[in-house]
Amino acid sequence: MRATILSVGTELLFGQITNTNTVYLSRKLNAVGIDVMYHFTVGDNPERLADMIERSFKDCDIVITTGGLGPTQDDMTKETVCHVMGDSLVMHDDILDSIKKRMSAYKAVMTENNIKQALLPSRCMVFANDFGTAPGFALDRRNPHNPEKKQWIACMPGPPNEATRMFEGKVQPWLEELAEDSLVYKEIMTFGIGESDLETVLLPVINGQTDPTVATYAKDGHTSVRVASKRSTKHEAEAAVTEMVGKIDKIIGQYIYSYEGEEYSNVVASLLMKKGLSISCAESCTGGMFAAALTDTPGISDCFDRGIVTYSNRAKIEELGVKPETLNLYGAVSEETAIEMAEGIKNVSGSDIGISVTGIAGPDGGTEEKPVGLVYIGFVYNGKVECRKISRNIKDRARNRKYAMLSMFDMIYKNIY
């Protein structure tokens, strides 16, 4: 099956927001074995939207839209899709009820606009929206040039948190039914090896490979390898993927922290919970990013006791008991300070694990001796004291902070797994 991803929204054409739905949906559609042929973006304009839907159906079986389902005047995806697919909007009472419930839970007044959201194509399949008020839906029609064949359109709301969850919970299972082949894949997450190196060491298994496909990706400091097989049965595809993952494991096993595309923070949080280990952290250059990422996982309150962001030297001394002499002699960004911070947070919290980070995130504040990008991570657990030095000549504040945070998760993972 061939698909077009069609994004609707004038704000995209203005460049006000980055279109993250498209890259997400591209990965997901490819993952269920659907070929993505085009990405189209149009503004909030019925004629151009209708024209691009028809253009998509010229060589695609399915169109996935995001955006334009909201309650305001410029949202016109539903009307336009009805027009193209030969249907009309009717009130869906069950959807109206659920919107009413949602609004009353918010203690919000139901407006004309909210009622409009329960208007959906008469013969559509509804995808309920558990994270917003605009439901999604799917609709089909006969291919006008080949009435034996069907064409589908699935419409989802634009906000990424709503679109991604609706896709995962509702649209993906529906697509898996539609797709003819079985696609199975693993997303192997790695840290500590760059994409070029990854590709080089995996070359013997990548080269000439048609199924399973093996592809490497780099994203925000970590790298991943996607192994995918499309076969006529799920069993065959699974066997092919498992065999290939085994080969890859032998080559890069030491860098792998997940086979399921998980975030490092979630992997570590789950591991801490599973092992019943408590943890506290002392952060400087990451400014709370580590604690924020760790506490992203529900239930982590059983393990995470406290985090202290000691931005000033005084805070490092007062909160963590870092010695003023250490700061004077070695500086705030040093192995000695990192270790005293980790020991300090372990002492004040009484947690099993104490972890710390201190560094120069940039873009300014570096010296020849201590350049921007220099980071030390301290780790104390079970009588063991460790420090990791990161020295990357990168001026980008956001990238340095992110990499330092990931390195903290890596240090914990490698020590407790």
Added chain:
Amino acid sequence: MRATILSVGTELLFGQITNTNTVYLSRKLNAVGIDVMYHFTVGDNPERLADMIERSFKDCDIVITTGGLGPTQDDMTKETVCHVMGDSLVMHDDILDSIKKRMSAYKAVMTENNIKQALLPSRCMVFANDFGTAPGFALDRRNPHNPEKKQWIACMPGPPNEATRMFEGKVQPWLEELAEDSLVYKEIMTFGIGESDLETVLLPVINGQTDPTVATYAKDGHTSVRVASKRSTKHEAEAAVTEMVGKIDKIIGQYIYSYEGEEYSNVVASLLMKKGLSISCAESCTGGMFAAALTDTPGISDCFDRGIVTYSNRAKIEELGVKPETLNLYGAVSEETAIEMAEGIKNVSGSDIGISVTGIAGPDGGTEEKPVGLVYIGFVYNGKVECRKISRNIKDRARNRKYAMLSMFDMIYKNIY
């Protein structure tokens, strides 16, 4: 003038990389007064690329492409563009010379592939590439349906660092010559009012408005209003936008924190730095997100002293001096605890401002009395003690945490502005 941004590359359709060129070019084209009508992405396929160029010219004057200019087999933008625009590739000796120089500077051997990069359309205008080997170019043709008018295509390499620099240095000046109108816009950022309400209260100024255009957007807990005017002179456009912003200000001024599309965290950080106010924070449910967002702004170390993430009750008592009786009597998620946390962090840090947050982020952990989504924010500054209660019946952990964090910035902003 109307433009299509056309991205070429199968890797985009696989979702291997996020298309950042498109959002960048959209902003830039709008800024020079060119309307972006479509974003199209096609794979490395000559037929589909040619088809989408022709589709673009159906209602656009100009097509901007990125990608497919490289030296490898799958790069076929140049050939396809020549075919559509009625031209052919010829060797440009000056370009060949500059590629040779570049390669010898890198001590790299000139290959057949590198030579191929000096093949460009015979009547094109060349955009030299100072950051890579593939040059860009622009080409025109007569509009087949209206030979009085011209149609343009500009082709740039795909790597964002090459595309953005080529655009800024070479393509933008060329476009400014072509464009007839001036566009001016403001992005008004608001917090505390939903998109539906925003549209309702702004209806009198939105309705029937053609220039300036006024459009509302919702993104991740905050909302924004974009006011844009396109006139024959920049002065006229600015006057029209200023007048409209004044009208909007009268209606929703209390919700506005930026007229330039900034993040709330950056606005507050700048304000703190400008006023020379120091701040420390005590977070529970946001787990460090507030501190992480605040420290995203370079230079904030002058104002931000420390942040403490007190996830456990014990940490709240030990680190912030919250009274055990308060926790017993009112619970960790209460006005009383929030205020003691804010007072506590102000006391231990000695900062001018102490801010705290405690709440139930979810998805679990709520009770009938204290449901998921209940959040208290404490604020202490200059003898003033305040608490804000947020009560949204939302189960989504990420959204609750994000909204609580934004509310903290809002509370600071409203108190110190």
